[in-house]
Structures are given as C-alpha cells and as structure tokens.
Amino acid sequence: MCGKTTTARQVAASEILMDVDPGVPNAMAVDPRLLLEGHPPRLIDEWQVHPAIWNHVRRAVDDRPGPGHFILTGSAIPRDDVTRHTGAGRINRLRLRPMSLVESGHSTGDVSVGRMLQGRIAARVTRELPIEVLAEVVCVGGWPDHLGRQSVEDALIVNQGYAGEIARTDIARVDGTAHHPGRVTRFMQSLARNTATTVSAATLARDSRGADFAFTAETARAYLAALEQLMVVEQLPVWAPHLRSRSRLRNAPKRHFVDPSLAAAALGAGPEHLLQDLSWLGFLFESLVVRDLRVYAQANRASVYHYRDNTGLEVDAIVDGGPGRWGAFEIKLGQGRIEEAARALLKFAGRVDTERCGEPAVLAVITGSGYGYRRTDRVCVVPVGALGP
Numbered sequence: 001m002c003g004k005t006t007t008a009r010q011v012a013a014s015e016i017l018m019d020v021d022p023g024v025p026n027a028m029a030v031d032p033r034l035l036l037e038g039h040p041p042r043l044i045d046e047w048q049v050h051p052a053i054w055n056h057v058r059r060a061v062d063d064r065p066g067p068g069h070f071i072l073t074g075s076a077i078p079r080d081d082v083t084r085h086t087g088a089g090r091i092n093r094l095r096l097r098p099m100s101l102v103e104s105g106h107s108t109g110d111v112s113v114g115r116m117l118q119g120r121i122a123a124r125v126t127r128e129l130p131i132e133v134l135a136e137v138v139c140v141g142g143w144p145d146h147l148g149r150q151s152v153e154d155a156l157i158v159n160q161g162y163a164g165e166i167a168r169t170d171i172a173r174v175d176g177t178a179h180h181p182g183r184v185t186r187f188m189q190s191l192a193r194n195t196a197t198t199v200s201a202a203t204l205a206r207d208s209r210g211a212d213f214a215f216t217a218e219t220a221r222a223y224l225a226a227l228e229q230l231m232v233v234e235q236l237p238v239w240a241p242h243l244r245s246r247s248r249l250r251n252a253p254k255r256h257f258v259d260p261s262l263a264a265a266a267l268g269a270g271p272e273h274l275l276q277d278l279s280w281l282g283f284l285f286e287s288l289v290v291r292d293l294r295v296y297a298q299a300n301r302a303s304v305y306h307y308r309d310n311t312g313l314e315v316d317a318i319v320d321g322g323p324g325r326w327g328a329f330e331i332k333l334g335q336g337r338i339e340e341a342a343r344a345l346l347k348f349a350g351r352v353d354t355e356r357c358g359e360p361a362v363l364a365v366i367t368g369s370g371y372g373y374r375r376t377d378r379v380c381v382v383p384v385g386a387l388g389p
Helices: 004-009 022-031 034-038 053-063 113-119 132-141 143-150 152-175 183-195 199-209 217-229 260-266 271-276 276-299 335-351
Strands: 014-017 042-045 068-072 125-127 304-306 315-318 326-330 362-367 370-374 380-383
Touching: 004 042, 004 068, 022 034, 022 042, 022 143, 042 183, 053 068, 068 276, 113 276, 113 326, 113 362, 125 380, 132 217, 132 260, 132 276, 132 335, 143 152, 152 217, 152 260, 152 362, 183 217, 183 260, 183 315, 199 217, 260 276, 271 276, 276 315, 304 362, 315 335, 335 362
Parallel strands: 014 042, 042 068, 326 362, 362 380
Antiparallel strands: 125 370, 304 315, 315 326, 370 380
C-alpha cells in the first residue's frame, strides 16, 4: 500500500519476488544462495515469506566487500527469533510510512519540523484547509495508489477492501493462527472508535465481544501484536523525561493505525460520516498529524512520543531528537481550543527538568487550518497544511 517495492525498484539493479516467483521454494530447499545472485543492489521483495533468507543475506554481506548489496522489503515484521542474528553493522532498517500531507500535495511544508527542533520558528504563514477537505484527506489516506484516482469513493472502496483482507487472511499469516474474520473485524472497529486514546486491552476486549463468543484481554493483546507485525498499527509510546515535579508518568501507549484512513475504513465511514461526528474527526485528525510528525521526525533522526501523568496533564505529541532538540505539540482540529492547548504546553514545560533534558526547542499547537504565528507566550500556532519536514 505505501509503495515499498516501487521505491526500492528505483535504486535496485536486479530483483527476486519471494512471494510469487515459482522457483523460490525449490531454491530455498536446495541452496538459498542462488536467490542472492544478481547485479547489486539486489531487491529481495517480501523476504519474510521465506525468513531463512535473512541469515544468508547477512552471511553474503560479510563475504562481499563494500556496502549496498541488497535491499530487503517486507509487508510484515517477522518474529524476533527470525532476525535473532541482527546483522548489526551489516543491515540497516528503514520504516516506510504512508505519504505525508507534503507528499500528497495538501501541505506547503513552509513550517519545518527540522528547523523547529533547531529553535528556528517560521514567520507568519496561513493555510486554509476547509474541514470538508480534511475529512476527505483523513478518509483517503496517504496511499500512493490513490494519487491518480478520480474520486474519493474509489479510494474508500480500496481502503475498505484492504481492511477486509486484514481481517480475512493477513492477521493469520503473521501469527500462524486461524482467526474468525468477524472477530478481527469487530476488534479493528473497536480500535477505530478508540483511535488516539490510551484505551486498554481489557476495554478493547469488552467492546469487541459478540453474542456468540467471549473476547479476553489476552486475545486483544495478541491481536494488537499481530496488527503491529503487519504494520497496520503503530502505537505511540510515552515520553519519559526527567521531571521537576512529583508527578508520576502513565505508561499506556496511545493507539494509532499507521494511517487514519484505516480507522475510517474499518467502520465503513466516509467524509460525510466524519462531518456528522466532529468529536471522532478530531481524534482522527490527531492521528493524521501524528502520522506526519513521525514521517518528518524520522527525516530528522528524531522519534515521536506522547506525555500523560497522574494529574491528568497530557500532551499529544513529543518530538525528541535529543537534549535541546525536542518539542511538544498539542493537536487541535478547531481554532477555539488554542488557548487551552497553549496553557497545557506551558504547564508541561514547567514540569520538565530542563537542566537534564534541555530547554524545549518549540512548543506548538497544530491546527486544522488558519494562521500560523508565534504568540507572546512563545507558543507557536501551526496550521497542518503548512507543516513539513
């Protein structure tokens, strides 16, 4: 969906498709090294279908001089035991995410996350993305195949079909267990209703139960793990800074699909449904912004977290690139909650031990549209349609 094979083919000189090439099973049984022969860089697509190839690649890298011999792409993360020989110093990992708003053409990128992490705040900007457009962007998602589609309806059909395939076949493919598609669908729907929250596995289990089956917290955790392996879900961990106060951190992650369009697809929702439920649209908008912050943070060698403590203070996203290169972001769909968000950011900044973490490079409220500027309290307001790497 996110274009990993197409991207890899732009630099590969030869390739082997591990999931469809009819000669692969025989080669794996006789001599897997045969699959590594070809002009470098050699693309080994969907390598996780035959995970034993990992160690042969690792060994070939040891035996061949110089870098750049292989590109391994996969649509699922294998179990840890598959890559127990990590390939440290030999193989680097890169996560390919859905397109950001800059890549889809919905953001100018005038306000750079990289520059903000350096303490360089952009001048005043403005970017109007009507709420109707945002609802469409959320439902269509950041999938490259949708760039050429003529209608939102076409994209929704594809997204809902993908969500259906996850429930029918994909989740069983990664954990080796047969699952009833209806139960997986109910679980994904529960997860969709609770997007961008710290909902517990026990609550997801209760919400997923049907009249014909029980659903335990253990099952919910297994489903979450499988969806993470499929790179359908990417949870947002808690940031653990050094604090001046005695506040205690909560350690529950926030639940996010890798793209908010999957949450909409799981519930069969289109833009018109989101416009009738602005509260849910607000959570999906938060998930959209987190998706983009992850893309931009990765480009700047930073990571994204959230903050929540026992006093109820929350911050939607923390981008951490190291001491003195971190920023805190509140994400609000409407302009009416900017004041509330700014107060939360300033309160949070006051709790962080800056002698150990460094001063925040930026405190910002990311909004759906409108003006971008720096307030007198140093909190920035950034319309999402101007946010970029």
